[in-house]
Amino acid sequence: MPLHGGITTANWLVFNPANYYTEGNQLEGLPMINWYADLPPIKPKYRAITQLIKRLIEDDKLLPGQRLPAERELAQLLKVDRSTVTRAFLELTANGLLIKKTGSGTYVSTLPQIASQADKVNWNFFLENTESRGDQAYQQRLLQARALDHGALIDGAANELPMGLIPELGALQLDWHGFLLAQKQEQDAGYQPLIHTIGQIHTNKKQFHLANQTLIIAGGAQQSLLLVLRSLLQVGDAVAFARPSYFNSSAIFQATGIHTYPVPLTSDGLDLAALEEAILKHRIKLLIMNPTFQNPTGSILTLEQRQRILKLCQSYQIPIVEDDVFGWLVAKQDEVPTFKSLAPENVIYLSSLSKLLGSSTRIGWIVAPQAIGQRLLQVQKKLDIVPSMLAQVMANLALNNASFEPEISKLTAQLSHRRDQVTAIFRECRPDWRFTTPKGGFYLWVTQDDPDIFNQLLAQKILVKPGPIYGTDKRSFRFNFAGIDAKKQQQLRERLKN
Ligand SMILES: Cc1ncc(COP(=O)(O)O)c(C=O)c1O
Missing domain, CATH: 3.40.640.10 (Type I PLP-dependent aspartate aminotransferase-like (Major domain))
Known part of the structure; x- marks a missing residue:
């Protein structure tokens, strides 16, 4: 592995301390990179940056394990928007040439694969683009909690009726x-x-x-x-x-x-x-x-x-x-x-x-x-x-179906009953929770003072949909009472009392 004589932080090339030198050491003799002047004259700009970085790696001007300048700083050096550098880094990361270490920076991969990466589509770019909404983390936690559940979860985060309450319409006759x-x-x-x-x-x-x-x-x-x-x-x-x-x-x-x-x-x-x-x-x-x-x-x-x-x-x-x-x-x-x-x-x-x-x-x-x-x-x-x-x-x-109307009446009565049971449990166990009892439907909207209520309840295996999903803060949550049958009501009471 060729080892260059030195590098300066002003040159924005700081070696990975684990591999080479102590970060911040001023070392002599490494070739200077003039980022702006060396940028190939092609468009779009992010592609020019990816080409430049590939060439620097091929020419051993950027070495395996070496840290690159932070995106913001490189953007200044290259006179481009930060998002252009972000996109170039994403592409090079997807190709295995760079590695992103959370909280530490972006490094040249220790095994750069210049030959194999050719013109591979960067699917990461598409995926990153779709992950930007603030409530995504909660949605992910909800999915995870359900995936890991073995029947102990009280799921108040459901969007719909539980199977047991959906109107029973029997066999619907249809021949092909x-x-x-x-x-x-x-x-x-x-x-x-x-x-x-x-x-x-x-x-x-x-x-x-x-x-x-x-x-x-x-x-x-x-x-x-x-x-x-x-x-x-x-x-x-x-x-x-x-x-x-x-x-x-x-x-x-x-x-x-x-x-x-x-x-x-x-x-x-x-x-x-x-x-x-x-x-x-x-x-x-x-x-x-x-x-x-x-x-x-x-x-x-x-x-x-x-x-x-x-x-x-x-x-x-x-x-x-x-x-x-x-x-x-x-x-x-x-x-x-x-x-x-x-x-x-x-x-x-x-x-x-x-x-x-x-x-x-x-x-x-x-x-x-x-x-x-x-x-x-x-x-x-x-x-x-x-x-x-x-x-x-x-x-x-x-x-x-002849049962349709009577089934709806049965459903609304069952929902009212579950609403009354669940609101009674909430009032008994958590008198500080504030909510207006709805006339029907299956959601309760609760506000209280603990900003970590989602995690507190999850720790007790009670799943709720937190306020940020609906554009409010973490002190509110939605609870679907439709699925809380007698057995779940008893569990809910026990867990909320603890
Ligand atoms: C207010 C509201 N509109 C629309 C929908 C989605 O309905 P559909 O499943 O018919 O697309 C929902 C589902 O939660 C809803 O709550």
Whole structure:
């Protein structure tokens, strides 16, 4: 291994102390690297940097184990943005030429493989790009906790109903020939009988009328929202939604290049002054609301609150996307008119079967004013994000099943019972926890004073979804009580008392 005579820190080449010299020693005789002058005249710039570093390694001007200047310092020397150096380092790291040591810096690999790395695609670059959201670490912890669980975990972090509460609809009769015949009833907006069934449900529940509206079947509410964003907005446009909100951690805004602005939820509904400020400052194009059993707070906006929000949005010509995936679970006496019924021409309504029949059902729908509906249909076809006919036919059978209505009533009663049991346990064991008992749904939103509550509860094998996932701080968390049956309730009480 050739060993150069010396190196100076001013030269930005500090040897790995373990291999050669003590860091910071001023050693004589190493060739000077003039980073800026030696940069090959090619574009993009990060590629010029990777070529330069490869050449320096080949020419033994950078030695195995040697530390490179910090990214920020190298960026100054090369007169480029730091992100350009970051990208070059990522590529060289993926190729095995450099090694990144957390908290220490970037080093030339002790076994550089110049010959084998050729023009290999740097997949790391793609992966690094998708890992940047702040709540990712929590999502990872949740996955990990479930993967390591052997049945001891009390999972209050679930997004949906437990299997045991999903309505029992028995056998749904479908023979293959019948399914093939059903395909003849496929229209642009989906399977016609399913469109009809869903329309009937909304009309019977007096939620809204379908006159001058288009009802489109999609692969769930999330996909519906994606379709709305892709069809109506441009990259760089802005939308607003509540804080805390499920939408805070949704990947679809990043995927579509849409900026998001959270507007605080208050005990009096949405903070309208903050909404107005966001509208004026950020040119908000859409307001996305989940007014019934809001995820995560479980709250229902009152009629007056809905009317005030609508009035403000109408004065700025801002449409509302109403996400009503929990609408199925509202008891008759708690129903509040939907935004859609209050302003059919200004609202795009979304719902799905995920919170009722299981999230893998992947059937949702959009109700939009006709002209918008046509646009959504065009984009849906163009992107080929049309839900499977088999799922649509099955969903239609499920919704028309004689047990459907009674099963929903049974479900809401069971949910109310579990809510009462779990809130009683919380009050008894943790009187300092603050929450408003929701009228239904399956989420409890708890605020307390311990900023490490997620880890504290995890240590007791209780899994919750922490506030940062919803855009708030670590003192709040969401607890799904739907899966907490009698046995789990007893365990919950015991663990919370400790
Ligand atoms: C408010 C809200 N909207 C949409 C969704 C996603 O629904 P789907 O599974 O139909 O895409 C969820 C799921 O948690 C939700 O809470």
